């Protein structure tokens with residue numbers, strides 16, 4: 001079969017079957033183009049049970065645990081990425097002791113700070129996403145002309161609006177259109193989301209009541225720098241690709257807070273859905289366990305073929321090599337693997353800096369939304385552990401004149417209690433009160449909160465009462481901080497470390513700029529305001545050996561801050577009008593090679609604060625239309 005596939009001249013070859021790859025394949029398949037997808041990960045199992053059973057039996061319930069490749073070996077140690085054919089970063093390899101350890105962490109990190117985000121290798125991309133489907137705000141596309149910072153996108157909100165609508169239709173979004181009109185976000189007349197919004201949780205309601213019971217004063221909110229008095233900070237529902245009612249043969253959300261890493265009933269959209277539709281067009285062929293490693297450029301700077309290595313599941317060993325020939329090539333391999341593939345492709349020295357890289361911009365401007373997470377106990381019962389992980393947030397503070405000086409932030413309100421922050425509640429707190437321990441910090445008074453031993457060791461009714469009293473009051477929220485595009489935040493190739501197929505692993509250098517850190521400072525002040533208004537007892541803890549920890553002087557106090565990765569990986573193949581300063585044009589087409597497209601959030605020139613996937617989906621649909629409308633005859 002491999003031989004047959006390699007003999008065909010395909011209309012379009014796509015590398016990667018995540019959101020971007022699946023959406024484009026489906027559109028091209030509907031347009032009767034002959035498409036092949038080359039995917040590094042395993043094929044999609046016939047149903048979700050295979051993922052579910054891997055998740056149930058996983059000792060570490062991390063975002064990657066339902067999916068391949070395996071994280072731990074039979075010896076229960078982390079598998080050495082040098083032996084894995086298609087590796088990935090995982091949450092368990094981002095700790096103080098191993099984020100720079102190449103035998104445990106797939107990404108080779110040179111620092112100075114840890115890059116904290118992960119991605120997946122299962123066909124269909126990151127099924128472990130949460131489903132949040134925010135649009136970027138109009139000013140997010142024009143940071144240079146509006147605020148004198150960074151660069152403008154070559155595309156405006158109004159150009160993308162129609163593609164946002166198409167993307168929302170494909171993913172199926174639950175939201176209230178009127179509630180989503182803020183920060184100048186507008187919709188076409190009469191437009192509505194596909195399903196009604198998911199109701200606000202009881203936690204969301206308490207945050208809103210507490211913040212807005214009385215009008216806020218200038219003294220309280222002046223630090224925000226919004227350019228106008230802020231008397232109210234609304235809590236708004238977050239649009240989500242999660243069914244609030246049956247949609248396209250999938251059920252409505254049952255509200256059991258497991259969206260990351262997997263929705264057992266597929267109420268949450270994931271790209272396997274579009275991928276199946278694509279294959280059902282009859283025009284799309286899928287080749288799993290096939291890692292693209294070389295993009296071959298021929299005459300007239302056109303790409304002629306992409307070479308791949310295939311491996312077997314059990315051993316991860318290479319079983320075959322091949323080459324796909326096509327008229328058009330689309331690289332949809334995500335923000336780290338796309339530049340890696342481009343940089344590996346030097347064409348015997350004819351593209352010495354890699355393919356599509358005359359500008360030397362490939363791999364640069366790596367961004368995330370560093371996520372500052374805080375938690376506490378509420379004075380009132382707010383009943384977490386129900387509903388999707390996030391139903392609401394604070395978005396109105398994402399844009400304003402302050403962006404001349406500091407990064408913006410968006411606030412996510414969690415519905416999962418302390419599950420994420422203490423390493424697996426409700427289990428951790430329960431074990432604390434059963435065994436007289438204090439990992440959660442709640443089994444000891446304030447002055448001994450850091451001690452490992454707890455005060456109480458309970459069972460029976462006393463235990464149940466104590467747990468009910470604690471669990472019903474757990475609160476956590478997070479601040480997604482806008483990150484500046486910085487040339488030296490960068491993906492390159494490791495010269496020392498290879499993967500199981502002998503290919504160089506991605507090397508990352510990463511830091512936070514002063515502008516981004518000033519965004520953290522504002523977020524910390526917002527945390528103080530929020531916690532005071534809610535009357536929360538603050539349990540936020542930042543370990544001394546946390547590699548993401550840093551300190552800032554805030555209002556006369558030395559404050560420790562930290563971050564995790566949000567999984568919102570952007571930059572590295574910047575979009576722009578100027579071929580000297582960017583890698584692709586507004587259709588995500590390479591400036592250097594007219595039959596090569598690089599798609600996904602790698603093309604974002606700036607990162608804003610909204611989760612990236614809806615925007616990358618909108619851009620992908622625009623790219624698919626552009627491919628369908630372009631004559632690629634040579």
Ligand SMILES: Cc1cc2nc3c(=O)[nH]c(=O)nc-3n(C[C@H](O)[C@H](O)[C@H](O)COP(=O)(O)OP(=O)(O)OC[C@H]3O[C@@H](n4cnc5c(N)ncnc54)[C@H](O)[C@@H]3O)c2cc1C
Pocket residue numbers: 015016017018019020021038039040041063118119120121122123124125126128129130131132133134260290291292293332333334335337338341566567568569599600601611612613614616
């Ligand atoms: C925990 C978590 C939660 C998230 N939640 C949200 C959210 O709520 N909202 C949101 O907007 N975003 C969210 N994201 C981000 C979202 O998952 C990404 O934006 C999205 O997956 C990117 O899609 P993509 O198609 O560009 O890449 P991916 O989904 O990463 O797909 C790329 C595919 O390419 C394949 N590939 C890579 N290299 C090769 C190669 N050389 N050859 C062949 N195939 C290759 C990979 O195996 C993979 O299948 C979250 C991320 C994480 C980690």
Ligand code: SF4
Pocket residue numbers: 242252253254255256257258259260262263264265266267268387388389
């Ligand atoms: S809350 Fe449960 S049913 Fe709803 S989307 Fe999340 S995992 Fe699926």
